[in-house]
Amino acid sequence: MECLKCGAKNREIARFCDNCGANMSGELAESVQLERPRLHSLMKLDWLLRFISMAILGSALFIVSLLWDMSGFALLFLCIGGIGWAFTLYMLSHR
Numbered sequence: 001m002e003c004l005k006c007g008a009k010n011r012e013i014a015r016f017c018d019n020c021g022a023n024m025s026g027e028l029a030e031s032v033q034l035e036r037p038r039l040h041s042l043m044k045l046d047w048l049l050r051f052i053s054m055a056i057l058g059s060a061l062f063i064v065s066l067l068w069d070m071s072g073f074a075l076l077f078l079c080i081g082g083i084g085w086a087f088t089l090y091m092l093s094h095r
């Protein structure tokens with residue numbers, strides 16, 4: 001299926017053009033497109049909450065495993081917490 005706007009080839013079932021994002025299938029897709037920004041911000045919030053819990057949980061478990069002298073786990077949780085904080089900061093600064 002070819003895009004009417006830019007002529008790029010897309011999968012037959014595609015609702016939107018992979019290349020330019022244009023609507024591929026008439027009126028049905030139009031209402032879906034209107035819902036997109038709202039859905040997008042909801043998904044963003046969803047991921048932000050996931051990363052925040054990952055950051056907090058990772059840091060907490062890092063401290064616990066340090067206290068219990070389990071250095072192997074401490075390193076693992078340090079990585080998890082670090083990635084969590086990094087993504088949290090990234091998402092907060094790229095709203």
Ligand SMILES: [Zn+2]
Nearest residue numbers: 003006017020
């Ligand atoms: Zn296109």
